[in-house]
Amino acid sequence: MAKISPLQIYKFLPGTNCLECGESSCMAFASALIERKKKIDACVPLMEKKEYAEKKEKLIDLLTPPVKEITIGNVVIGGEEVMYRHDLTYFNPTAFFIDVDDSMPRESLIEKVEKVRNFKITRIGQELTLDGIAIRSKTDDPTKFGETVLSIYENYYMPFILCSYNPEILEVGLEIAAERKPLLYAATRDNWEAVADLALKHGCPVVASSPGDIQGLADLVQNLSDNGIKDIVLDIGSYPGGKQFYEMNENLAILRRLAIEEREKLFGYPILGVPMVAWMKEKDAVKATMKEATLAAVQLLRYCDALILHSPETWSLLPLLTLRQNIYTDPRVPISVEAGARVIGSPDENSPVLLTSNFALTYYTVEGDLQSSKVSCYLLVVDTEGLAVEVAMAGNKLTAAGVKEALEEAKLLEKVNHKKLIIPGRAARISGEIEEETGWEVIVGPIDSSRIGGFLEEKWGV
Amino acid sequence: MNLERALLELIGTEEIEELELENVKVDVDELIFEIKRAAMAYQLAQAKQLPVSRTEEKKEVYAYTPPVKTYKGSVAEVCLGATKADGGTRGKVVKIGGQSTLYRFEGGHKNKPIVSFDVFDIPMPSFPKSLREFWGDVWEDPADWAKRAVKLGSEVVTLHLISTDPRIKDTPPKEAAKTLEDVLQAVDVPLIVGGSGNPDKDPMVFEKVAEAAEGEMLLIASANLDLDYKKVVDAAVKYKHNVLSFTSMNITDQQTLNRLLFDAGLPKERLVQDPTTGALGYGLDYTYSIIERLKQNALKGDELLQNPVFCGVTNAWAAREAWMNEPSWGPREYRGPLWEILTAITVINAGADGMMMLHPKAVKTVKNLLAAASGEDEGDGELRYEDWLGGV
Ligand code: B12
Ligand code: SF4
Numbered sequence: 001m002a003k004i005s006p007l008q009i010y011k012f013l014p015g016t017n018c019l020e021c022g023e024s025s026c027m028a029f030a031s032a033l034i035e036r037k038k039k040i041d042a043c044v045p046l047m048e049k050k051e052y053a054e055k056k057e058k059l060i061d062l063l064t065p066p067v068k069e070i071t072i073g074n075v076v077i078g079g080e081e082v083m084y085r086h087d088l089t090y091f092n093p094t095a096f097f098i099d100v101d102d103s104m105p106r107e108s109l110i111e112k113v114e115k116v117r118n119f120k121i122t123r124i125g126q127e128l129t130l131d132g133i134a135i136r137s138k139t140d141d142p143t144k145f146g147e148t149v150l151s152i153y154e155n156y157y158m159p160f161i162l163c164s165y166n167p168e169i170l171e172v173g174l175e176i177a178a179e180r181k182p183l184l185y186a187a188t189r190d191n192w193e194a195v196a197d198l199a200l201k202h203g204c205p206v207v208a209s210s211p212g213d214i215q216g217l218a219d220l221v222q223n224l225s226d227n228g229i230k231d232i233v234l235d236i237g238s239y240p241g242g243k244q245f246y247e248m249n250e251n252l253a254i255l256r257r258l259a260i261e262e263r264e265k266l267f268g269y270p271i272l273g274v275p276m277v278a279w280m281k282e283k284d285a286v287k288a289t290m291k292e293a294t295l296a297a298v299q300l301l302r303y304c305d306a307l308i309l310h311s312p313e314t315w316s317l318l319p320l321l322t323l324r325q326n327i328y329t330d331p332r333v334p335i336s337v338e339a340g341a342r343v344i345g346s347p348d349e350n351s352p353v354l355l356t357s358n359f360a361l362t363y364y365t366v367e368g369d370l371q372s373s374k375v376s377c378y379l380l381v382v383d384t385e386g387l388a389v390e391v392a393m394a395g396n397k398l399t400a401a402g403v404k405e406a407l408e409e410a411k412l413l414e415k416v417n418h419k420k421l422i423i424p425g426r427a428a429r430i431s432g433e434i435e436e437e438t439g440w441e442v443i444v445g446p447i448d449s450s451r452i453g454g455f456l457e458e459k460w461g462v
Numbered sequence: 463m464n465l466e467r468a469l470l471e472l473i474g475t476e477e478i479e480e481l482e483l484e485n486v487k488v489d490v491d492e493l494i495f496e497i498k499r500a501a502m503a504y505q506l507a508q509a510k511q512l513p514v515s516r517t518e519e520k521k522e523v524y525a526y527t528p529p530v531k532t533y534k535g536s537v538a539e540v541c542l543g544a545t546k547a548d549g550g551t552r553g554k555v556v557k558i559g560g561q562s563t564l565y566r567f568e569g570g571h572k573n574k575p576i577v578s579f580d581v582f583d584i585p586m587p588s589f590p591k592s593l594r595e596f597w598g599d600v601w602e603d604p605a606d607w608a609k610r611a612v613k614l615g616s617e618v619v620t621l622h623l624i625s626t627d628p629r630i631k632d633t634p635p636k637e638a639a640k641t642l643e644d645v646l647q648a649v650d651v652p653l654i655v656g657g658s659g660n661p662d663k664d665p666m667v668f669e670k671v672a673e674a675a676e677g678e679m680l681l682i683a684s685a686n687l688d689l690d691y692k693k694v695v696d697a698a699v700k701y702k703h704n705v706l707s708f709t710s711m712n713i714t715d716q717q718t719l720n721r722l723l724f725d726a727g728l729p730k731e732r733l734v735q736d737p738t739t740g741a742l743g744y745g746l747d748y749t750y751s752i753i754e755r756l757k758q759n760a761l762k763g764d765e766l767l768q769n770p771v772f773c774g775v776t777n778a779w780a781a782r783e784a785w786m787n788e789p790s791w792g793p794r795e796y797r798g799p800l801w802e803i804l805t806a807i808t809v810i811n812a813g814a815d816g817m818m819m820l821h822p823k824a825v826k827t828v829k830n831l832l833a834a835a836s837g838e839d840e841g842d843g844e845l846r847y848e849d850w851l852g853g854v
Contacts, residue, residue, distance in 0.1 A: 084758070086751040099854075121791075123743065138852055163851060188848075211847040215526040222524065238850075242841015245834040250567040257529050266524055279854040280845060286796060290803075294827055297804045301811040310854060315792025318783060319742060319800045323808065326747040361744065 004062060004081075006030035012059035013043060014052055020044045033063060036091065065091075066260045066268050067305075070205050070231045072183040073159025075131045077233075077305040078270030083260050085331055093328040095131035095306040096321070097161050099276055101138040102148040113152055115312050121321070124335060124360040128321040132159035134185070134308045137169045146172045153177045161185050161207075161308065167194035178202035183306075185209070185272075186235060192220060196227050204231075207272055211237030212247060214254065221266045233306065234267065238274040240281075240295050252302035273299030276310035289316050296320055301327065335360040336386030341410035342367070345376030349417040352377045352460050354445065354452075355403065356424060357384040357392050366449040373453025378415060382406045389426045400433035407438055422456075424449070528567055534763035536562035537815075538731045539573070540704055540770050542618055542681055543652025549677035549702065553650035556617055558734070558815040559770030564761055566836065574836035576816045577806075577825050578618040578654055579611035580776050583633070583641050584625045589820075590785030592798045596822050604641055605648035612649045614822045615829055620654040620683070621645050626667045627658035635670035642671050646678065654681040654706070654772075654818075661689035672697035681734055681772075684708035687719055695726040706772060708736045711748050713755060717766040730769070734816070739773040741781040742805045749773070750812045757813035770815035778805040779820060799824040807831070 009030035016026070021042040023029040032038040040063060046052045069079035075095045082088045098116045100109055113133060121128045133152060137145040145164065152160070153176050160182035162173040170184055186209035187195040199206040208224055210217035217236060224232055234255060239245045252271065259267040278291035293316040296307055300323060311317075329335055336358045344367065356366045358381050370377065382402055384392035392398035407421070419440040423431060425447035434442050446455050539560030544550025556576055563570030585601040587594070600606040608619045623638045625631040642655060655671050657664035668682050682698055684706035685691040698705045707723055709715040716737055723733060737756060740749045753771055760768040778784055784801035787794055802824040806817050810832070819825050833839040 084751070084754055086755055101854075136851055138854075140852070165848070165851065218524045218526055237847040239845055239847065241830065241834050242839055242844075243834075243837060244841065244845060244847075245831075245839075246566075246837040249835055250565060253565050254528060254567060262529055264524075274847075274850060276854060277845065277847060277850045280850060281842070290796065290800065290827065293800055294803060294807065294831060297807045298811070298831070301808060313792055313796075314790070315794075315797040316800060318791055318797065319804045322743040322783065323746075323804050326743065326808075327750065329747050331747070331751055 004034060006034060009033055009059065009062065012046075012055040012062065014045045014049075014055075016045065018045060066263060067256075068231070068269050070183075070233060070270050071181065072161065072205060072306070073132060073180050075159045080256075080260070080303075080305075083256055083303075085327065089330040089332060090328050092305065093324050094300050094304055095159075096317075096324075097132045097134040097159075097306060097308045098130055098312055099134045099136055099163075099308055099310045100148070100152070101136040102141070102144040103138045104148070106151060109148065109151065110155070112312060113156055113158075117156055117158060119312070119314075119317065121314070121318055123322060123325060124364045125337060126325060126335070126360075128318070128325060130317070131306075132161065134161040134163055135173065137164035137166065140164070140166060140169065142169050142172045145169050146176065149173045149176045153180070159183075161306075163308075165191055167191055167198060170195065170198055174198055174202050174204065178204065181205070183207060183233060187220065187224060189216060189220060192223055196224055196229055199224075199229055199231075200227070205233060206231070207233045207235050208269075209235040209237075211235070212244065212251070214251060217255075218266045221269070225266075232269045233272050234269050235272045235274070238277045238295065238299070240275075240278040240291050245295075249298060249302060252299065252304065256303040270305035271303055272306045272308070273304035274308045275299060276308055279310050285311075289313050292316070293320055297323055300324060334386035337363045337381060339381050339383035339406060339409075341412060341415075342379040342381060344370045344379050345374065347376040347378055347415075349415065351416065352422055352456060353380060353412055353416060353420065354378070354422045355380045355382060355406075355427070356449075357382060357387060357389045357398060359384065359386050359388045359391075362388045366452075369449040369452050373456070375453065375456050377456075378410075378412060380406055380410055380412065380421075389424045393427055393429065398427055398430070400430055400437035403434050404438045407440065530568045531563070533563055533570075533761040535761050535765070535768055536560070536570070537757070537760050537768050537770060538733070540731055540734055542654070542679060542704065544677055544679040544702070548679070550679055551646065551650070552652050552678065555679070556652050558772075561757075561761070564758065571836070573815070574832050574838070575810055575814055576617045577615070577829055577832075578620045578816060578818050579614065579616040579825065580620050580622060580818050580820050581607045581611055581645070582622045582624055583638070584631065590779055590794075590798060592785070592795050593779065593820055605644045608645045608649045612651055615825055616651065618652045618654055618681075618816075619645065619649060620656060620818050622656040622658075623667055623671070624656075624658045626663055627660050628663060629660075630658065635667045638667050639670040639674035643674055646675060652679065652681075654683050656683040661686075665690045665693040668694050669697045672701040672703050675703070676701040679703060681706055683772075684736060685719070685723060687715065687722075691719070691723060692726045695723055695728045698732065699727050699729075704732045704734060706734050706736050707769075709738065711738045711740070711745070711752055713737075713752060713759070713767075716756065717764070720766045720769065724766075733769045734772050735767070735769050736772050736774065739775060739777050739805070739809060741778045741784070742801055742808070743783060744777075744781050746805060746808055750808055753809060753812035753814055771809075771813060772816040773806075773809045773814045773818070775802060775806045775809060775817040776820045778802040799827075803827050810835075 013026040021029045041047050046056050065079045065081045067078045067080040076092050077095050079091050116130050119130045162182050163185040184206040186207040188209050208220045236251045239248045255267050258264040275292045275296035279288045282288040289311040337360050339358050384397045387397050421440045422443045422445045428444045431442040537559045541555050541557050543552035543555040557573050560572050561570050583604050600610050611619050625633040626638050657667050680703040682705050685694045686708045707719050737752045740746045756767050778801045784798045799821045802821050806828045
């Protein structure tokens with residue numbers, strides 16, 4: 001679909017540049033809306049003045065993403081505007097829900113929930129975490145389900161999906177947890193009236209499930225929305241292999257194309273994937289986890305906005321969460337860190353000063369290498385607009401002038417009693433220019449920061 | 463209009479807090495509470511009264527048709543390998559590319575992506591442990607290595623002549639060509655032949671290799687902007703081979719190099735492109751979007767990008783998460799292959815036509831997935847998706 005331009009938005013703004021929104025002009029506010037840095041209600045005149053009522057309505061329509069944003073507890077999914085991340089960016093990362101069921105002994109239930117809640121791996125400065133718990137009625141016994149929901153509800157504040165095709169079971173879960181706005185799984189062609197009642201009564205989002213049947217899904221969504229349900233999540237079925245996998249893989253693309261490129265409102269909702277179906281025919285836990293992760297990756301790349309996974313293994317979640325991190329990185333701005341001097345270890349006035357770029361991947365690689373070689377130093381991070389050292393060199397974003405500015409701003413001369421700067425081997429080309437510009441002596445370090453320990457030992461005697 | 467009714471309609475808009483009630487002199491909180499209750503009752507009643515089924519629908523009923531599009535351009539189909547009939551010695555040929563639509567459901571995909579194991583012309587003791595296990599006993603002899611690769615499902619084999627690098631062994635081109643001949647003897651699948659990446663040496667190596675394998679329709683990997691690409695094209699044209707056009711994550715560079723290669727005389731159906739594969743977590747985001755754009759531009763009619771894409775998924779093994787022994791990340795014998803599998807799935811989803819890979823288990827998984835994704839695999843019976851609630 002065509003991206004919205006600031007100009008298109010500007011047309012519907014008052015155009016008075018009154019600055020009430022906190023931006024420097026209506027045009028700037030238009031850009032901020034596109035970036036989703038501001039919400040439309042920040043333009044008070046537009047919201048309140050009668051004369052703008054029509055513009056307001058049109059603007060809201062223009063800004064509503066073709067895939068609706070849905071909130072489950074406190075996690076937001078959907079809200080996407082483009083099919084391909086390079087056309088703009090993807091906004092709300094796929095939410096990962098981990099499955100528990102009502103046949104689990106209390107101890108292992110709590111153990112698994114704890115694991116999900118505490119899961120955290122820091123990768124290039126960002127925390128990779130899980131989003132919630134899917135509570136599944138495996139026994140179809142309302143009492144068991146109620147007990148399970150209660151023991152999680154009482155102890156953990158996490159977003160939930162309540163899973164059963166039986167409305168009575170869902171109702172039991174809702175009586176306990178409705179206030180947390182769980183996602184209801186699922187309304188189907190057989191049970192939708194009763195599930196719709198529950199969703200309305202408790203104001204909860206609901207999954208419309210129609211495995212392998214797009215027409216059926218459209219009918220179901222139509223029925224739900226005709227009955228006043230606004231927060232819907234689509235489920236077209238999940239399959240680990242065979243012809244069914246082929247169909248699922250194509251159907252996922254079809255659903256998103258219909259929503260975004262064809263503007264078909266019936267499909268303008270987030271999509272749920274259930275990669276844990278990989279466990280249905282596979283009893284070996286390692287093989288099942290591997291299959292599940294494979295299916296999850298496919299679904300994540302094919303637009304699924306929420307996933308239900310069974311395995312809480314770090315070896316499979318780390319790659320999956322890294323994939324999510326990659327795909328949901330804004331392609332317009334590389335992940336970067338703040339420029340400035342960092343303290344590594346406990347440096348003194350004789351410690352070395354090293355320079356690197358502010359591309360997050362570069363910074364954390366270098367920082368990790370410094371820490372593992374146990375040196376104390378100052379690491380001067382230069383603003384290279386988020387580019388890696390070699391890229392910044394090629395793109396002229398790492399310059400002597402930039403280094404000078406960084407050195408001065410960090411006031412390094414107040415911290416060390418020497419004027420020696422160690423630069424990455426890949427920046428060797430500008431060593432002379434840096435010396436001239438800054439008056440510091442430049443020492444060219446190794447190409448790869450992994451060899452920094454040995455290098456410092458030799459050249460600096462640390 | 464009846465006020466109550468109007469308010470009721472507003473309820474659905476989630477903007478209850480902002481409701482303007484300027485002329486209504488009642489306790490607002492209480493009113494809103496009442497309205498909420500009334501609205502709920504009203505909506506529930508409606509839900510009960512109006513179980514709309516498709517037949518008694520009022521307005522137009524949505525009728526699904528797959529959203530198939532038409533495209534101006536298409537991707538060239540490139541043939542790797544040649545059988546006796548075509549002047550080579552391969553058992554069969556492998557075709558890649560040839561798409562005329564973006565998605566498979568649109569009908570324009572005739573080939574499925576392929577996997578090629580990497581084989582090196584010297585032992586690779588620096589491999590991570592989980593790769594040494596599989597290849598350590600055959601890496602003294604590239605022919606043995608290639609045989610195992612084929613046994614493990616390699617549809618083509620990639621022979622990397624890295625020992626030709628002056629900084630490694632500086633193997634002379636003639637000797638490198640001999641290694642290639644051994645591998646051609648040992649296996650009958652099509653071959654990809656890689657140099658060492660040394661821009662001065664590679665063209666000389668490729669010349670000899672091309673001559674020694676005349677007619678075999680190798681894929682020579684690769685020509686890039688830093689080396690004498692004309693020499694590479696000349697050899698490929700003269701001795702009937704394909705050329706891999708390699709650039710670094712830059713669409714303009716890819717267009718430029720492809721144009722230069724075509725201008726040098728390389729036929730369109732003999733070019734495969736490689737825009738660089740960043741590993742999962744290390745640049746895969748760039749690779750993903752660049753391949754997506756290459757494929758979309760090709761279908762839109764950009765004649766300089768209408769060629770299959772090949773990816774060095776093996777780069778996944780450079781990521782420390784793939785090989786490092788870090789207990790808090792879980793066992794690396796599973797984590798490593800999965801890192802490679804996810805890198806592969808990502809480039810496949812973006813539109814890659816072929817992948818170089820290294821771990822046998824990863825390759826097996828990816829091949830199964832490709833068979834299913836292309837609709838070739840019947841699977842082991844239907845799965846009743848609905849059973850997942852009780853079935854795990
Ligand atoms: C990803 C990538 C990009 C991404 C940018 C990602 C980013 N945010 O930086 C994109 C696609 C945008 C890009 C663009 C360009 N790129 Co580029 N890109 C790469 C690629 C594939 C990987 C770079 C990377 O992420 N490296 C990983 C990081 C961690 O490395 P690093 O920052 O250098 O840090 C290491 C060392 O420098 C050292 N180190 C770092 N700090 C310190 C500090 C000290 C004290 C020491 C001792 C060591 C040290 O250790 C680190 C870990 O090893 C490389 C090729 C390659 N495989 O290396 C080409 C490459 C760097 N790009 C290149 C070029 C030419 C460009 C462009 C000019 C044109 C183009 N090809 O698109 C543009 C310029 C961008 C601009 N806006 O001006 C060339 C550079 C050629 C050269 N030597 O001059 C390369 C080498 C590719 C090639 N062979 O053509 N690029
Ligand atoms: S508040 Fe509205 S009218 Fe005022 S400057 Fe911002 S966008 Fe323009």
